[in-house]
Amino acid sequence: MHQVDCPPVKAKRTILVTGAAGFIGSNFVRLLLRQDHDLKLVAFDKLTYAGNMANLSDLLSDERLVFVKGDICDAATVESTMREHGVSEVVNFAAESHVDRSILGSGPFVQTNVVGTQVLLDVSRSLGVSKFLQVSTDEVYGTLPEDKPEVKFTEETPLAPNSPYSASKAAADCLVRSYFHTFGMPVLTTRCSNNYGPYQFPEKLIPLFVTNLIEGKQVPLYGDGLNVRDWLYVEDHCEAIWTVLNKGKFGEVYNIGGNNELNNRTITEVILREMGASWEKSVKFVKDRPGHDRRYAIDASKIKNELGWEPRFRFDSAIVQTINWYRSNEQWWRDIKSGEYLKYYQMQYAQR
Ligand code: NAD
Numbered sequence: 001m002h003q004v005d006c007p008p009v010k011a012k013r014t015i016l017v018t019g020a021a022g023f024i025g026s027n028f029v030r031l032l033l034r035q036d037h038d039l040k041l042v043a044f045d046k047l048t049y050a051g052n053m054a055n056l057s058d059l060l061s062d063e064r065l066v067f068v069k070g071d072i073c074d075a076a077t078v079e080s081t082m083r084e085h086g087v088s089e090v091v092n093f094a095a096e097s098h099v100d101r102s103i104l105g106s107g108p109f110v111q112t113n114v115v116g117t118q119v120l121l122d123v124s125r126s127l128g129v130s131k132f133l134q135v136s137t138d139e140v141y142g143t144l145p146e147d148k149p150e151v152k153f154t155e156e157t158p159l160a161p162n163s164p165y166s167a168s169k170a171a172a173d174c175l176v177r178s179y180f181h182t183f184g185m186p187v188l189t190t191r192c193s194n195n196y197g198p199y200q201f202p203e204k205l206i207p208l209f210v211t212n213l214i215e216g217k218q219v220p221l222y223g224d225g226l227n228v229r230d231w232l233y234v235e236d237h238c239e240a241i242w243t244v245l246n247k248g249k250f251g252e253v254y255n256i257g258g259n260n261e262l263n264n265r266t267i268t269e270v271i272l273r274e275m276g277a278s279w280e281k282s283v284k285f286v287k288d289r290p291g292h293d294r295r296y297a298i299d300a301s302k303i304k305n306e307l308g309w310e311p312r313f314r315f316d317s318a319i320v321q322t323i324n325w326y327r328s329n330e331q332w333w334r335d336i337k338s339g340e341y342l343k344y345y346q347m348q349y350a351q352r
């Protein structure tokens with residue numbers, strides 16, 4: 001019998017998702033595949049200490065997803081990947097993302113966050129992509145006073161980064177802005193507050209504290225523990241990025257936040273309560289982070305009013321869901337908390 005080969009189904013959009021094996025990137029890929037959009041995703045990641053194929057392993061059998069190991073600083077690999085897969089849009093999550101590591105050494109932060117973004121912009125421009133979304137952070141705005149709760153970061157707040165991490169992200173944001181003004185590139189920038197949820201590397205506050213408590217270890221609270229962050233569930237952040245990618249106006253910045261300011265003591269109390277641990281036995285106050293920003297708070301009215309996005313998850317239930325995820329996925333974080341991680345932990349916390 002004569003056999004007819006079916007022509008490959010042509011995806012409408014092909015999105016390069018850089019940093020897709022990290023915390024937020026992998027949650028973004030998972031969300032888009034679950035929502036069943038007619039698109040192809042090219043997950044591109046260098047697999048640094050923070051990149052983990054286990055974050056994507058359950059998704060790799062999906063024919064809408066391909067994975068490419070590569071560095072965003074390597075223009076040849078970025079270009080060949082984008083050409084081979086016919087990439088039409090870029091969402092750049094790839095970054096060195098941990099403030100404490102940027103204090104130990106800023107080199108990799110400048111390299112990936114600044115040079116890597118410049119390379120991605122140049123290749124994307126030369127190939128004429130239809131959209132380039134830069135995933136940035138509220139930390140580029142610096143710090144807010146504690147005694148003026150009405151003051152929040154808006155998109156007009158001047159950039160005033162205080163850590164090498166946030167300085168490198170601010171530099172990248174400036175490059176993205178300049179490619180819009182100089183070359184008319186179709187760029188979008190999002191600036192989000194602190195995320196929590198599944199697959200977050202256990203160097204960040206919430207997964208570090210939850211996994212330490214499961215291991216029967218103490219949790220190291222910096223300074224007086226009264227620094228404030230605006231916590232957002234990762235899926236809400238991913239939905240917001242998808243909204244901006246689809247409805248955002250080129251050249252614009254969109255703040256994303258949870259309207260959920262909590263200090264680190266409160267976060268610690270919530271985790272301890274949920275895990276049945278006591279403050280006296282489990283909390284160790286340690287020397288503060290140098291240059292530690294006191295308060296972050298996002299005014300997310302622009303994305304709400306102009307694009308109709310609002311967070312859907314409530315902190316009190318999403319934090320329990322998150323803690324339970326780390327309880328049920330012990331192998332995932334135990335594999336990470338070994339080898340290199342232990343050396344890092346020793347360097348970061350032993351002398352505090
Ligand atoms: P993460 O550290 O968990 O993941 C970063 C990923 O980027 C890793 O998979 C890593 O392997 C990859 N990567 C690093 N350097 C690379 C390179 N040169 N080339 C290719 N891939 C590389 O970080 P995350 O928490 O998922 O953050 C993702 C993005 O969101 C970052 O740009 C970060 O600045 C931003 N952001 C994070 C938060 C947060 O609370 N985590 C909040 C706001 C914004």
Ligand code: TDX
Pocket residue numbers: 097098099100136137138139193194195203204205206208220221222223227228229264289
């Ligand atoms: O051991 C700790 N003890 C502690 O008290 C750690 C790791 C953190 N902290 C404090 C410092 C901060 O006030 O908890 C707060 C949150 O710290 P991190 O989880 O390191 O996040 P932060 O520095 O606020 O930055 C995060 O949010 C914005 C992400 O890491 C960034 O990538 C994102 O841009």
